[in-house]
Amino acid sequence: MLTKDGDGIVMKDVRLRLGSKDFDFHCTLPKAAITAVAGPSGSGKSTLLNLIAGFETPDSGTVLIDGVDMAGLHPSERPISLIFQDNNLFAHLDIFTNVGLGISPSLKLSQTDRQRVCTALQRVGLGGFEKRMPGTLSGGERQRAAFARALVRQRPVLLLDEPFAALDPDLRASMADLLLELHRESGNTIVMVTHDADELRRLANHAVYVDQGRIAIAAPLNEFIRVRELADVDGKCSRQD
Amino acid sequence: MARRHERALNEVLTRAEHRRAIGGGAASLAGIALFIGLATAALLAFGSGGTMPSILGDPYIHRVLRFTLLQASLSTILSVALAIPVARSLARQRRFPGRIWIVRLMAVPMGLPVLIGALGLIGVWGRQGILNSFLQSAGLSEPVSIYGLSGILLAHVFFNLPLASRLILAGLDRIPGEYWLMASGLGMRPLSVFRFIEWPVIRRLLPGIAGLIFMLCATSFTLVLVLGGGPAATTIEVAIYQSLRFDFDPERAVALALLQITVTGLILAAMALFPAPDDHGLTSGKPIRRLDGHSPAARGADSLVLVAAVAFVATPLLFVAVAGMKADLLKLLGEPVFHQAALTSLVIALSAGTLAVLMAAAIVNARMALDASRRAGLGQRGFMAALSGASSLVLLVPPVVLGTGWFLLLRPVGDVTRFAPFLIIAINALMALPFVVRVLAPAMEVNRTRIGRLAASLGVTGFARLRLVDWPALRKPLQMAFSFAMALSLGDLGAMALFGSNDLMTLPWLLFSRLGSYRTSDADGLALILGLVCLALTVAGASGHHREDGDAHERR
Numbered sequence: 004m005l006t007k008d009g010d011g012i013v014m015k016d017v018r019l020r021l022g023s024k025d026f027d028f029h030c031t032l033p034k035a036a037i038t039a040v041a042g043p044s045g046s047g048k049s050t051l052l053n054l055i056a057g058f059e060t061p062d063s064g065t066v067l068i069d070g071v072d073m074a075g076l077h078p079s080e081r082p083i084s085l086i087f088q089d090n091n092l093f094a095h096l097d098i099f100t101n102v103g104l105g106i107s108p109s110l111k112l113s114q115t116d117r118q119r120v121c122t123a124l125q126r127v128g129l130g131g132f133e134k135r136m137p138g139t140l141s142g143g144e145r146q147r148a149a150f151a152r153a154l155v156r157q158r159p160v161l162l163l164d165e166p167f168a169a170l171d172p173d174l175r176a177s178m179a180d181l182l183l184e185l186h187r188e189s190g191n192t193i194v195m196v197t198h199d200a201d202e203l204r205r206l207a208n209h210a211v212y213v214d215q216g217r218i219a220i221a222a223p224l225n226e227f228i229r230v231r232e233l234a235d236v237d238g239k240c241s242r243q244d
Numbered sequence: 245m246a247r248r249h250e251r252a253l254n255e256v257l258t259r260a261e262h263r264r265a266i267g268g269g270a271a272s273l274a275g276i277a278l279f280i281g282l283a284t285a286a287l288l289a290f291g292s293g294g295t296m297p298s299i300l301g302d303p304y305i306h307r308v309l310r311f312t313l314l315q316a317s318l319s320t321i322l323s324v325a326l327a328i329p330v331a332r333s334l335a336r337q338r339r340f341p342g343r344i345w346i347v348r349l350m351a352v353p354m355g356l357p358v359l360i361g362a363l364g365l366i367g368v369w370g371r372q373g374i375l376n377s378f379l380q381s382a383g384l385s386e387p388v389s390i391y392g393l394s395g396i397l398l399a400h401v402f403f404n405l406p407l408a409s410r411l412i413l414a415g416l417d418r419i420p421g422e423y424w425l426m427a428s429g430l431g432m433r434p435l436s437v438f439r440f441i442e443w444p445v446i447r448r449l450l451p452g453i454a455g456l457i458f459m460l461c462a463t464s465f466t467l468v469l470v471l472g473g474g475p476a477a478t479t480i481e482v483a484i485y486q487s488l489r490f491d492f493d494p495e496r497a498v499a500l501a502l503l504q505i506t507v508t509g510l511i512l513a514a515m516a517l518f519p520a521p522d523d524h525g526l527t528s529g530k531p532i533r534r535l536d537g538h539s540p541a542a543r544g545a546d547s548l549v550l551v552a553a554v555a556f557v558a559t560p561l562l563f564v565a566v567a568g569m570k571a572d573l574l575k576l577l578g579e580p581v582f583h584q585a586a587l588t589s590l591v592i593a594l595s596a597g598t599l600a601v602l603m604a605a606a607i608v609n610a611r612m613a614l615d616a617s618r619r620a621g622l623g624q625r626g627f628m629a630a631l632s633g634a635s636s637l638v639l640l641v642p643p644v645v646l647g648t649g650w651f652l653l654l655r656p657v658g659d660v661t662r663f664a665p666f667l668i669i670a671i672n673a674l675m676a677l678p679f680v681v682r683v684l685a686p687a688m689e690v691n692r693t694r695i696g697r698l699a700a701s702l703g704v705t706g707f708a709r710l711r712l713v714d715w716p717a718l719r720k721p722l723q724m725a726f727s728f729a730m731a732l733s734l735g736d737l738g739a740m741a742l743f744g745s746n747d748l749m750t751l752p753w754l755l756f757s758r759l760g761s762y763r764t765s766d767a768d769g770l771a772l773i774l775g776l777v778c779l780a781l782t783v784a785g786a787s788g789h790h791r792e793d794g795d796a797h798e799r800r
Contacts, residue, residue, distance in 0.1 A: 058425055058533055078535065079431025090420035095444040104440065108432040 011192040017064035026216040037193040042213035084153040088165040091149035092137040099133035105152035123151040163195040269610020272603040283649025312479040316461040319400035327408030333546035335416035336537035350406035355782025357735025358466040364560025395471040428535040455515035463642040501645040568772020585754040596672035597730040604680040635678035643738040664743035671739040676729035687721035731781035
């Protein structure tokens with residue numbers, strides 16, 4: 004091992020300029036943990052994810068995942084699965100195909116692969132949904148299908164960009180439970196952008212706060228909450244001045 | 245609950261406003277129906293004389309029909325098939341140098357008078373054209389012929405490939421941005437991206453686009469007039485014109501006109517089964533990230549496609565520009581015949597543009613008023629359907645057919661040329677109507693939903709409403725629709741061809757007759773002037789277009 008155990012994703016002075024916005028990320032997101040990414044909108048949370056996923060190339064700095072430098076690696080070559088808030092499924096392809104593309108992007112599936120797709124769908128509670136089209140599923144079911152695809156991909160890192168933001172509150176809770184279960188089974192590293200404080204408390208064991216393109220706080224959950232509460236109080240006091 | 249909602253919408257219009265809206269729509273509709281109906285009735289009355297069956301058995305007419313459908317089918321297939329790679333390359337290369345200019349270039353043929361495009365194509369592909377001269381100097385005999393079927397196909401592809409590319413590009417750009425991220429996250433190769441993402445979208449668009457292009461090619465007049473000719477390469481439209489103006493055979497013209505209505509009717513009916521394509525929202529707000537376009541192979545292939553497409557579309561335009569510069573423009577501008585033609589063109593275009601915009605606004609207004617009162621009876625619903633169908637009615641009866649009908653109708657009354665300017669204005673206005681409605685309808689609907697209730701609650705009605713509320717919001721779309729209608733009318737040769745004479749001379753007609761008398765230098769000069777005017781009008785029209793060029797702001 005090149006890195007200490009616990010170093011899942013390491014960002015070393017990762018700088019990027021997009022238009023008039025500057026980003027400079029320096030942080031470590033621990034291995035096999037769930038890290039929540041919080042911060043105001045437009046602060047760079049999604050850019051952080053894009054840099055890890057390889058959709059953005061840093062102007063300088065290094066992104067390491069499990070000790071391997073990601074420079075020059077195409078998103079599909081990185082040990083990563085992704086789930087967005089919406090449009091995770093190709094609307095014109097059935098659920099089986101959507102999940103199957105996670106195994107082979109040209110849909111060359113062996114008998115075993117097909118079995119794996121069905122098993123994954125059962126695991127997320129969508130057994131028998133193989134032939135259904137995404138449009139006939141509820142929002143929660145569509146996100147479950149996206150989880151199933153992440154399952155068959157077996158990548159050690161899972162990036163989620165506000166995966167439950169479009170769902171009803173009680174649905175969010177059950178989806179969060181499912182995510183937690185899957186995480187415990189696979190021991191993967193999860194990085195999740197969230198706006199929901201409850202979700203953060205329930206799921207994460209580590210959290211970072213992004214503000215104006217910088218990592219303002221990166222800490223274990225308890226410490227993060229304590230610092231944030233102080234910051235909130237500070238913020239309110241200073242606003243009253 | 246639903247009932248309350250309905251009432252709320254109803255109260256947006258005062259009773260007087262409602263009445264005015266319906267009245268205006270009814271008047272426009274009646275005018276359109278009368279103008280088209282009388283022409284059609286004249287054709288039918290003339291055609292029922294008993295000679296019809298024998299004429300419809302005429303092998304000449306069969307040949308014309310066969311050729312019309314053959315060239316339209318081939319033109320459609322070629323245009324669409326070639327447009328797919330162009331649109332795909334444009335969609336995939338978000339940062340291609342000058343990309344936005346390529347997208348704009350693809351809009352130029354749409355606003356260009358057809359005759360000018362034909363002139364440019366002859367300059368590049370013709371017997372003495374750039375390409376053949378080059379091939380000859382390279383020791384090859386002329387392999388490309390601009391006349392006959394190959395020339396007509398070439399010209400139709402020139403005009404319709406860019407249109408199809410833009411429509412397909414708009415479809416591809418509407419694909420959710422996450423799809424591309426997912427595709428690269430999953431490691432899809434270009435072939436898989438095409439198979440699983442691009443093709444399903446394109447396939448859904450194809451029927452609408454192909455229908456539109458087939459319709460345009462099946463009723464194509466000017467291009468076939470210039471590049472075709474002879475019984476072997478004549479479409480119904482051109483055959484009507486020849487029957488009427490050269491052979492003085494009204495019977496055959498009528499038979500052909502009725503045949504044309506049948507053909508367009510069938511095409512329209514087929515098209516109604518599929519969603520209409522539109523190029524609105526050429527970009528979404530979010531930037532589109534296409535990592536699949538970054539590989540050297542993709543970049544190379546796309547560059548090749550785009551360079552070829554640009555060369556194909558731009559060379560005839562460049563030829564028109566260069567040849568036009570060589571002409572004695574000053575002398576041309578000083579000629580009285582030019583002044584007269586320019587003035588006539590301007591008056592006709594201004595009148596036709598105004599008429600088209602007024603009719604379209606009245607129709608859309610009435611449609612919205614009816615839409616607001618949902619408790620519509622059968623009569624109202626019929627009226628609504630008629631309003632929506634008005635644009636299709638216009639497409640059903642192409643200009644030359646309309647002209648033929650009115651020619652028959654007015655012949656007994658006196659000299660047809662006396663009425664010619666009014667007929668041309670009306671026909672040009674009707675031609676522009678479908679486009680004008682398409683520009684105005686969304687803008688007026690947005691305006692109504694955005695500020696209709698507010699204006700109603702403040703009691704701003706009548707002229708004050710027009711001045712304070714509607715005009716500021718609708719000025720841009722109205723201008724855009726107006727300049728587009730003007731450009732269309734300025735470039736029109738179809739209606740003109742039937743009625744044009746030495747007394748009634750428009751710029752395209754002058755250009756056409758100069759071309760006919762082999763005064764090509766004059767023709768080149770005229771083409772440049774007319775082309776620039778129409779282009780300016782189209783640009784003025786497009787500048788208000790819904791953020792179509794928004795990708796210029798793509799990050800980095």
